[in-house]
Amino acid sequence: MIKQRKSKKSYFNLDLALFHLYQQNSFNGTDLPAKTLCLTFDDGPGSHTLAIARFLFEHHIQATFFVVGKYAFYHPEILKELKEMGHLIGNHTYEHPDLPYYVSVNGDIIDQVLRTDAVIKPFVDSDRVYFRAPYGKWSAEVAQELNQSILTASHIGPVYWEIAGIDCYYWQNNWPVKDAADRYLSDIEHNEQRGIVVFHDEIADMDVVKPHNKTLDLLKILIPQLLGQGYEFVRLDEIVPIKTASLQExxxxxxxxxxxxxxxxxxxxxxxxxxxxxxxxxxxxxxxxxxxxxxxxxxxxxxxxxxxxxxxxxxxxxxxxxxxxxxxxxxxxxxxxxxxxxxxxxxxxxxxxxxxxxxxxxxxxxxHNFTINNNISRKQKLLLFKKQLLFIKSKLQQKLNF
Ligand SMILES: [Zn+2]
CATH class of the missing domain: 2.80.10.50 (Trefoil (Acidic Fibroblast Growth Factor, subunit A))
Known part of the structure; x- marks a missing residue:
């Protein structure tokens, strides 16, 4: 395992979290009304993607698939069908690297984003591309680097989450699908019954876990239960801060x-x-x-x-x-x-x-899109601190989120 580079500018630092949230607009689903969820799927496309997408389509749910460029390259037909079903396709880099570490060893993160764009853009309706960082890992240096290129200026992100993608952890350990569904239900409940939810239609890094992916079975338990409880599902571009950002050129x-x-x-x-x-x-x-x-x-x-x-x-x-x-x-x-x-x-x-x-x-x-807002209110500071705690919590759970 590669040791994370330690530096004074760690992303655990609160000041950088302010930078991160204001300077780069990390998007989440905390503005969603109660009983409203936004479903997102990471690391595909793969052998389970279309079955998952069709199941959601049958239930009138439109999701966002953050795809890995190197897989998407070989499966334009999957991207085409996702688009036809009204699902969104987002950019999840070409090779799924840990961006803060990758940039620290001079990895070309602009290239990671642009190569993926070249594959997905024909299947993206809007001229804005939604972006999610692998493992949700982000830093001021990553934001700064991506902000330097005119060709990545049309991206909206990073898109974060409230309900983490723990499904793959269950498949890795061969734990029951029912337990995974219960865990999602309890995580949704603990997040004020709303937010962006992460699942994995594929698992980017671990080929050994890929054949054990049971996310479709998980959804077959979870979705009827959520619908029965009166939950509604929105697409990523219906979340107000994301919608607002999409309108800003x-x-x-x-x-x-x-x-x-x-x-x-x-x-x-x-x-x-x-x-x-x-x-x-x-x-x-x-x-x-x-x-x-x-x-x-x-x-x-x-x-x-x-x-x-x-x-x-x-x-x-x-x-x-x-x-x-x-x-x-x-x-x-x-x-x-x-x-x-x-x-x-x-x-x-x-x-x-x-x-x-x-x-x-x-x-x-x-x-010139991102201006630092130094004059934030005490209430906003508290909210940011709360978000930062969640951010740290998610880092500690990082092993669970692929
Ligand atoms: Zn991922």
Whole structure:
């Protein structure tokens, strides 16, 4: 077993938990009304996924499947059917690493997220992708790293839980399905009868446990009982803070050289002369699929390459408002227009006068979605402390959650 790196910036630290919850919006189901549950399934897709999904569909329950990219890659047909049944598909990384440790040994976590996106995006309806960290393990360093890439800006997460995924622990020990169902029922009861529930349609790390997965049998006991007790089930995107976050578009700045921000001047023109902190430096990103993106400027119009000079003057997105993002390193990019030319700078103005990549401007990207809220009330502090205790409790139970 790999020893967890010890550092002063441990995620057990309360200050970082504040950072974690405010800076990165760790989502949970504590706002759900009583007798309301949101079902989530981790680590698939696998041989049990569709049977589970169909069982839920027959009971009019729409769940979220946080899939592991390396499994999803081989099973697009499962993802397709999940989508057709109205279930959501979320990103659970490509190889299911322990992200805080992985980032500490220079593991490429952006790559873990993007490779999974490449597999799941055709089956994700929204332009936002829900993300859950393997084992729920998270740290300020992980958040900071993922915030550096424009290509992960459309993610919403990490999505945490109230009722932990202890099912696999029962299958590992060959304990009865009935006991697992009782444990879920009692955990739901102890969580004020509401919250996000984790199950495992597959088990990512331990092939030896996979054949013993009885989560479908567990659901066949649990779901009729919960329905009989009057429980209702909501999809992840119906949870209010998640819904609200989905409506907020990712905001960012593009910088060229030192402190020269791409800035909207006059009405529709773009210059690279913005000073830091100018609201006219801010852009929002729209992921159009097929690797195309649109950028909306502070005047609410989209950047357009219809003319030689790039202007923010179109309200609708047509071919000339679509751009390719070409990453250079984790936080810098080049932008290519519909006609194959690249964005560049001419006399401080943004133009598309770069037919070859070697002439393209390299823009530094900075995420502006997450602002630290230092002025939190005593009540909020207490709530955060309570959440932190639950967080620590879940860490202590980590061995139970795969
Ligand atoms: Zn997992």
């Amino acid at each position: 990712p905001k960012f700045t593009l910088r060229i050289g030192k402190e020269k921000y791409v800035c909207l001047n006059n009405k529709t023109d773009l210059f690279a002369n913005g000073k830091p902190g100018n609201p006219h430096n801010l852009f929002t990103l729209k992921d159009l699929g097929y690797g195309k993106f649109a950028f909306r400027a502070a005047n609410n119009f989209y950047l357009s390459s219809a003319e030689n000079e790039i202007k923010a003057k179109h309200f609708e997105i047509n071919e000339t408002e679509k751009f390719d993002i070409i990453p250079v390193d984790k936080n810098s990019i080049m932008l290519r227009c519909y006609d194959g030319s690249y964005l560049t700078l001419e006399k401080g103005k943004l133009t598309r006068n770069a037919p070859f990549m070697r002439q393209a401007a390299i823009f530094s990207y900075a995420n």
